[in-house]
Amino acid sequence: MFLDLLRRRNPGLLAAAANLHDSGDLPANCYALDLDTVAANAAAIRAEADRHGLSVYAMTKQVGRNPDFCRTVRDAGITEAVGVDLQCALADRRGGLGIGHLGHLVQIPRHEAAVAAALAPAYWTVFNDAKAAEAAAASAAAGREQALLARIAAPGDRFYRGHEGGWPAEEIVAVAHRLDALDGARFAGVTSFPTQLFDPAAGRVVPTPNLGTLRAAAVALRAAGWSHVEINAPGTTSAAILAMLAEAGVTQVEPGHGLTGTTPWHAVTDLVEEPAVLYVSEVSHLWDGRAYVFGGGLYVDPVLGLGGTRALIVPRGGGLDDAYLVDVEMPAPEAIDYYAMADVTAAPGVAPGDTVLFGFRPQAFVTRALTAGVTGVRSGAPAVAGVYAADGSAPIGLDDIDAGDGPGTGNQAARSAGRA
Structure with missing residues (x-):
C-alpha cells in the first residue's frame, strides 16, 4: 500500500535507496528514512500544533529511535x-x-x-x-x-x-x-x-x-x-x-507515523505529510521461481491488516526504470522472518544481490532491522547519515571485529609485543 504511495509522492527516496544499496552504503534489512521529508513533515505538524496551542511529543519507536531522525525532528521544532x-x-x-x-x-x-x-x-x-x-x-x-x-x-x-x-x-x-x-x-x-x-x-x-x-x-x-x-x-x-x-x-x-507519512489515513488520502520511510532488502537466492529476500524487519504493523505485499526489485547497476514490480509472500506472523519470497516468474533478469524495496507501515523497534537516515534526497545528492540498530544504538560492524584474534592465532600476543 505504501509502496504505491512512495512511487507517486516520493520516488526520489526509492531511487536514492536503490543507488545507495547498490553502492554498499545502505545495508539489507534496513529501514531508510528520508530526513529531508521527515523535517518537512515535522515542521508542518509543529506549525499546526502551534496554531492551536498544543504541546507536541514525538513518538520514535516506529523508526527504531534512530538518532539522526531524532535530531531532524528536534531541529524542525519538535x-x-x-x-x-x-x-x-x-x-x-x-x-x-x-x-x-x-x-x-x-x-x-x-x-x-x-x-x-x-x-x-x-x-x-x-x-x-x-x-x-x-x-x-x-x-x-x-x-x-x-x-x-x-x-x-x-x-x-x-x-x-x-x-x-x-x-x-x-x-x-x-x-x-x-x-x-x-x-x-x-x-x-x-x-x-x-x-x-x-x-x-x-x-x-x-x-x-x-x-x-x-x-x-x-x-x-x-x-x-x-x-x-x-x-x-x-x-x-x-x-x-x-x-x-x-x-x-x-x-x-x-505524532509517530505522522512524521513518516504512514498513518492509515495517509494510505488513502494525500495529507500534508509525505511518505518518508521504506524497507531495503536484497535477493539472497533463487528457488523454484521465487527470489528469497533477506528479512529481519518484515514486521508489517497489523493496524492495516495482513493484505498482499509487493516490492520493487532493482537489478544491480540499474535504476527504477529497470525495476520489476513483484508480488511477495511474507513470512507468517508466527514465523521468524529470515526471508520473504518474491514471485519472479515474470522477472527473468532477477539475480542474487539485486536490491529489493518495500513500502509498508513499520514498527522497527520490535524487529532486528537496521535503520538509516538519508540526507539530500530532495536536492538530488543522497547520502547515508548513519546506520543504527533497532534500539537506536550503533550496530557492530567489521571495524569492531579484530579478525586476527581468534583462538590459537597468537596475533594478539604478537601485537602486544610489538607495542611494548
Whole structure:
C-alpha cells in the first residue's frame, strides 16, 4: 500500500535507496528514512500544533529511535519525545530530544523509577496508586516535583488487547487529590489510548469513546477546583486532526507515523505529510521461481491488516526504470522472518544481490532491522547519515571485529609485543 504511495509522492527516496544499496552504503534489512521529508513533515505538524496551542511529543519507536531522525525532528521544532517505555526514553535522550512524556503505554518498573526520574520528564503517566507512589518517591529523591498524568478508563472505552489499565474515570477527582498529596509529585491531567483511530468506512480519523472519557474527566476536575487540566490524547496523529483535538480540549499530541507519512489515513488520502520511510532488502537466492529476500524487519504493523505485499526489485547497476514490480509472500506472523519470497516468474533478469524495496507501515523497534537516515534526497545528492540498530544504538560492524584474534592465532600476543 505504501509502496504505491512512495512511487507517486516520493520516488526520489526509492531511487536514492536503490543507488545507495547498490553502492554498499545502505545495508539489507534496513529501514531508510528520508530526513529531508521527515523535517518537512515535522515542521508542518509543529506549525499546526502551534496554531492551536498544543504541546507536541514525538513518538520514535516506529523508526527504531534512530538518532539522526531524532535530531531532524528536534531541529524542525519538535524538541521533546514520548518514550513508549523507559528504553525508548533513554534512546530519545541520547538522540538529542528532551523527554516530554513517559510511562504510557508502558509503566516504569519499580527498580527503574530512579532512572526515569533522572530524565526529568515533563509528564509521567501512572496507572494506579502504587505506580504513582514510586514515581513520586523517585522524583523527591531527585529533588524535583513530578507532574503526573492519570490513565483512566470508562465503560465502552476502546483498548488494544494487552493495553488495558488505569483508574475508573468516575474516581478521577479522588485520584487527583491523592496524587496531589504525594511528596515529590502533583496531579497534572489525564490520558488514554487510543483516543482516535482511522475509520475505513468514513475514510478518515474519528474519535474513540476514550476521548469523550477524557473530556468528561476534565469537566469534573474543573468543577472540583482544578483550573487547568492537561489532556494527553495519542493515536493516529497527523496535522489533519489537530484542529479537532484542540476543539475537544486536548493539550498534548504525540505524532509517530505522522512524521513518516504512514498513518492509515495517509494510505488513502494525500495529507500534508509525505511518505518518508521504506524497507531495503536484497535477493539472497533463487528457488523454484521465487527470489528469497533477506528479512529481519518484515514486521508489517497489523493496524492495516495482513493484505498482499509487493516490492520493487532493482537489478544491480540499474535504476527504477529497470525495476520489476513483484508480488511477495511474507513470512507468517508466527514465523521468524529470515526471508520473504518474491514471485519472479515474470522477472527473468532477477539475480542474487539485486536490491529489493518495500513500502509498508513499520514498527522497527520490535524487529532486528537496521535503520538509516538519508540526507539530500530532495536536492538530488543522497547520502547515508548513519546506520543504527533497532534500539537506536550503533550496530557492530567489521571495524569492531579484530579478525586476527581468534583462538590459537597468537596475533594478539604478537601485537602486544610489538607495542611494548
